[in-house]
Amino acid sequence: MDKEHLYVLAPALTLLFLSGSLLLCWVFQRQQRFLLWQCCAYALTALPFAFQSTASTEMLYRYAAISCTLYLLGGWFLAKCWAEHWRVPTQTRVSLAIALVTLISAIYYSNNLLARVHISSAGIGLIMLLPVLSALRHRHSPDWLDKVLLTSALIYSVITITRPMIITVLGHSEFEKFANSVYWFASAMSTLFFAIFFTVLMAAIAIRATIRQLRNERDQDSLTQILNRRAFYELARCRLEDKRLLPMAILAGDIDHFKRINDTWGHSRGDEVLKLISATLQRNVRGFDLVARFGGEEFVMLLTRIDLAEAEQVAQRIRLELRSDHSVLPKNATLTMSFGVAPIENAKQLESALKEADDLLYAAKHAGRDQVHVSGNNYQNIDFEHTMPNPGVSASHI
Numbered sequence: 001m002d003k004e005h006l007y008v009l010a011p012a013l014t015l016l017f018l019s020g021s022l023l024l025c026w027v028f029q030r031q032q033r034f035l036l037w038q039c040c041a042y043a044l045t046a047l048p049f050a051f052q053s054t055a056s057t058e059m060l061y062r063y064a065a066i067s068c069t070l071y072l073l074g075g076w077f078l079a080k081c082w083a084e085h086w087r088v089p090t091q092t093r094v095s096l097a098i099a100l101v102t103l104i105s106a107i108y109y110s111n112n113l114l115a116r117v118h119i120s121s122a123g124i125g126l127i128m129l130l131p132v133l134s135a136l137r138h139r140h141s142p143d144w145l146d147k148v149l150l151t152s153a154l155i156y157s158v159i160t161i162t163r164p165m166i167i168t169v170l171g172h173s174e175f176e177k178f179a180n181s182v183y184w185f186a187s188a189m190s191t192l193f194f195a196i197f198f199t200v201l202m203a204a205i206a207i208r209a210t211i212r213q214l215r216n217e218r219d220q221d222s223l224t225q226i227l228n229r230r231a232f233y234e235l236a237r238c239r240l241e242d243k244r245l246l247p248m249a250i251l252a253g254d255i256d257h258f259k260r261i262n263d264t265w266g267h268s269r270g271d272e273v274l275k276l277i278s279a280t281l282q283r284n285v286r287g288f289d290l291v292a293r294f295g296g297e298e299f300v301m302l303l304t305r306i307d308l309a310e311a312e313q314v315a316q317r318i319r320l321e322l323r324s325d326h327s328v329l330p331k332n333a334t335l336t337m338s339f340g341v342a343p344i345e346n347a348k349q350l351e352s353a354l355k356e357a358d359d360l361l362y363a364a365k366h367a368g369r370d371q372v373h374v375s376g377n378n379y380q381n382i383d384f385e386h387t388m389p390n391p392g393v394s395a396s397h398i
């Protein structure tokens with residue numbers, strides 16, 4: 001193969017290289033399938049790209065239908081990649097209809113290269129445009145990476161549809177040697193530019209998703225999806241640094257006779273109880289508050305902008321809500337929980353406040369369970385006149 005051929009094959013080889021890189025990413029991750037669809041899109045586009053870069057005009061005419069089919073498939077896989085990432089329908093039937101009309105029209109105009117280029121570009125661009133339009137309709141609050149993807153996908157789809165206009169502007173004579181034409185060069189460059197751009201973008205999106213997942217696994221209790229002990233300590237220290245969130249309280253809660261629940265209705269019902277309690281705790285707190293499962297049937301909460309009396313009300317409210325909830329346990333069984341409530345003013349007190357809340361919790365257990373015990377110590381260094389009132393708690397909730 002001479003140097004000229006190698007040069008014209010460069011775009012197709014680059015596409016194959018990108019496709020291989022995406023395949024590797026997917027093989028390592030085995031999670032974000034959109035990487036696999038993008039890999040297929042570039043591999044399928046690279047084949048007709050390589051062929052059209054080197055084939056004679058006669059060969060181009062003879063194998064036009066096959067090239068067009070591969071391009072359409074490439075466009076469809078790219079659309080599938082975006083649709084999967086945005087979680088919008090792939091619209092396979094509409095895509096298939098567009099592909100069929102495109103193919104039939106391309107075959108009908110098989111002797112007219114200009115018409116074929118217009119038809120296939122419009123077909124591929126429309127197939128890619130489908131998920132973009134769905135995403136624009138359905139997505140509510142995309143973050144900045146998604147916005148970049150959405151905007152660039154829209155631009156690329158529109159460019160693909162309108163690209164053959166270049167031919168009209170340049171005149172038909174450019175088409176005599178297809179692979180050397182300005183149109184072909186412009187097509188190759190724009191395809192390559194967007195292929196590299198989308199590869200980097202989708203890889204960044206995949207990396208971000210992996211980091212988020214790892215962070216969640218590190219910080220969340222896998223059963224209840226609330227914070228685990230490690231994340232609670234880390235976040236609680238941050239909250240306690242913020243003087244605007246004072247006064248605060250620690251609530252320690254423990255399910256009563258949980259072993260009996262497991263023994264009577266089975267471990268999986270016990271798991272459902274743990275989930276119900278986590279949801280109930282979360283429903284009863286506000287934006288900056290923290291809810292964590294410290295292990296087994298023990299839960300800890302950090303309530304912000306709250307005094308001890310209000311924190312006790314929150315605990316009582318949760319206790320009463322659980323008593324009357326029969327969504328998991330049968331009507332003749334009552335789900336109860338005991339609580340200890342302790343004040344906290346700064347990060348240095350975290351350990352001692354947790355211990356105090358825990359001691360109070362076990363005092364509640366020994367006193368007969370299903371009750372809230374509150375610390376006798378009050379806040380030492382807080383001027384209550386200058387702290388924010390708590391809008392979320394009132395006696396009417398009890």
Ligand SMILES: Nc1nc2c(ncn2[C@@H]2O[C@H](COP(=O)(O)OP(=O)(O)OP(=O)(O)O)[C@@H](O)[C@H]2O)c(=O)[nH]1
Nearest residue numbers: 254255256257258259260262267268270271296297
């Ligand atoms: N279903 C379920 N059970 C758990 C889980 N983690 C711990 N347990 C069970 O929780 C029970 C805790 O029992 P105990 O420590 O004796 O406490 P209890 O029965 O709630 O009694 P009191 O706390 O004294 O009221 C044990 O039977 C554990 O097996 C879990 O993730 N799922």
